[in-house]
Amino acid sequence: MTTHAPTLDTDMPTVPQSCDLAVVGAGPAGLAAAATAARAGLKTLLLDENPGPGGQIYRAITRSPLPEGAVLGPDYWSGSPLARNVTTSQVTYLAQTTVWSLARDLELGISRAGSAYLIRPRRVILATGALERPMPIPGWTLPGVMTAGGAQTLLKSSGLVPEGRLVLAGCGPLLFLLAAQFLEAGVKIAAILDTTAAGAWRAALPEAFDFLTSPYFRKGISLLRKVRAKVKIISGVTALQAEGEGVLRAVSYETASGKGRIEVDTLLLHQGVVPNLNLGNAAGIPTVWDEAQCCFRPDVDGEGTSAIPGLAVAGDGAGIGGALGAAERGKLAALVAIEALKPDAPVLSEKPQVEAALSKVLRGRAFLDRLYRSAEAFRRPSGDTIACRCEEVSAATVRETVKLGCAGPNQLKSFLRTGMGPCQGRMCGLTITELMAQAQGVSQAEIGYYRLRPPVKPITLAELASLPKDESAMKSVERG
Amino acid sequence: MFRRLPEAKGDTVLITVDGKPVTARAQDTVAAALLAAGIDHCRTTPVTGAPRAPYCLMGVCFDCLVVVDGRGNRQGCMVQVADGMRVETQQGKRDIAR
Numbered sequence A: 001m002t003t004h005a006p007t008l009d010t011d012m013p014t015v016p017q018s019c020d021l022a023v024v025g026a027g028p029a030g031l032a033a034a035a036t037a038a039r040a041g042l043k044t045l046l047l048d049e050n051p052g053p054g055g056q057i058y059r060a061i062t063r064s065p066l067p068e069g070a071v072l073g074p075d076y077w078s079g080s081p082l083a084r085n086v087t088t089s090q091v092t093y094l095a096q097t098t099v100w101s102l103a104r105d106l107e108l109g110i111s112r113a114g115s116a117y118l119i120r121p122r123r124v125i126l127a128t129g130a131l132e133r134p135m136p137i138p139g140w141t142l143p144g145v146m147t148a149g150g151a152q153t154l155l156k157s158s159g160l161v162p163e164g165r166l167v168l169a170g171c172g173p174l175l176f177l178l179a180a181q182f183l184e185a186g187v188k189i190a191a192i193l194d195t196t197a198a199g200a201w202r203a204a205l206p207e208a209f210d211f212l213t214s215p216y217f218r219k220g221i222s223l224l225r226k227v228r229a230k231v232k233i234i235s236g237v238t239a240l241q242a243e244g245e246g247v248l249r250a251v252s253y254e255t256a257s258g259k260g261r262i263e264v265d266t267l268l269l270h271q272g273v274v275p276n277l278n279l280g281n282a283a284g285i286p287t288v289w290d291e292a293q294c295c296f297r298p299d300v301d302g303e304g305t306s307a308i309p310g311l312a313v314a315g316d317g318a319g320i321g322g323a324l325g326a327a328e329r330g331k332l333a334a335l336v337a338i339e340a341l342k343p344d345a346p347v348l349s350e351k352p353q354v355e356a357a358l359s360k361v362l363r364g365r366a367f368l369d370r371l372y373r374s375a376e377a378f379r380r381p382s383g384d385t386i387a388c389r390c391e392e393v394s395a396a397t398v399r400e401t402v403k404l405g406c407a408g409p410n411q412l413k414s415f416l417r418t419g420m421g422p423c424q425g426r427m428c429g430l431t432i433t434e435l436m437a438q439a440q441g442v443s444q445a446e447i448g449y450y451r452l453r454p455p456v457k458p459i460t461l462a463e464l465a466s467l468p469k470d471e472s473a474m475k476s477v478e479r480g
Numbered sequence B: 001m002f003r004r005l006p007e008a009k010g011d012t013v014l015i016t017v018d019g020k021p022v023t024a025r026a027q028d029t030v031a032a033a034l035l036a037a038g039i040d041h042c043r044t045t046p047v048t049g050a051p052r053a054p055y056c057l058m059g060v061c062f063d064c065l066v067v068v069d070g071r072g073n074r075q076g077c078m079v080q081v082a083d084g085m086r087v088e089t090q091q092g093k094r095d096i097a098r
Ligand code: FES
Pocket: B031, B053, B054, B055, B056, B057, B058, B059, B060, B061, B062, B063, B064, B065, B075, B076, B077, B078
């Protein structure tokens, strides 16, 4: 019997026991942070789960099977220099490496090629990025339903596109960007079901000036035009349902003017992105409710600094600011680390430029936040609709349990096992908070988010057994 | 289902899925290879036995769990294919330590 260990190039670096700075995540924030720190001479370690650098936005940037240009567009390919800066630098970059724990004293538990290791860096920057906001509609667990981001990943890293009848549903820039990329690749889209709320344009208007003068405006408008010219867009969608027995057959929808139904093979859902906060949460960084972005984010300051000494969060993982913003925030967090460890490094003089660049690329963000705020109907499911995909818990069950006196998300875990499955609440956390807030008639901030514990990713007993058996290893295992 | 764009380049590798030969590309993850091969679900859930297919493709949802070379509960979207790899779709619960 042959066994395939995760494929790792033999000339890949080994895991060091210590370093000045460990950066978790090789998206724009992590790449920029690592490159900046290495320039200042910090011994820098960059850890990432994927086979190549880029994170989700620049996924497979160094190894995409698609030719540069055309389908994926210039914004995607603009990520190349970020990846190159790291691969040509002194950064020790460990791909296909999972971080499963982070302790308050910054000890990192990682696994790589079937073995686990503990590393003790002097400082840590979490650049764990964003994930798609859950969109719990009836039937969203059916094969054939996928996230728009997931479909985009297949396009970037494998050159795959949906075959058969395709519908995109939801709201947010990514939905239209993906539609434009599909059109460029010759993929037909039967319809886009736009769930942008009816009053959203009016709510966003006060922020319009900043947006109109931002770099996103012209790009956004030309994208919308291109998609509108070729795809039927049904706007003002207030309800969605994926139909089928065991596999997706159709999507039905409602608007103010009535109901509709489209037979489909693939339905791609998207309603914005939210910070992936699991690792920081498990390390003890408090989560705070961000009303403007309608999600939780880690409690860090503008430079990403948390209350835990030496631990920072940069990029979309600290609050959504987009790819360009993420790179600047990565640099900023690195500069803070450099200031602490090498206060006379020349690179520190670049801070004002980074801050200026950051405020420029964040312009217009408030407009997008208001315009594409996920409508309540798509955040607060009802009836049989599954809220927790791992444990198959419905919205109705969550509501009933709240009525029985269950006060918060952490207590709900022990009643329903929500958030206890392998996804560790990443797919249900926001939905659970929304449902509990609604049932109790209070704000999401009052309900709060799951308090998570390591391991934040499943780790096998065999991997744990490979840890060195000293005292700290034993402690770490107990914590796990 | 999914199809490969003609402009996508890359070497071909051969894997098996539930014993049947499937051609994939070297850059593919197991989840991508299954979707490209028209395999409509990769597991059934432990609770109700409902079929699931890869949903997020970024390691978050765990709906892509499969058995790879005899080891269960592997995230298909996070594992790269390799020539000769044996993939099995996963029915219900698997012992996490396997
Ligand atoms: S498809 Fe979501 S974890 Fe693999």
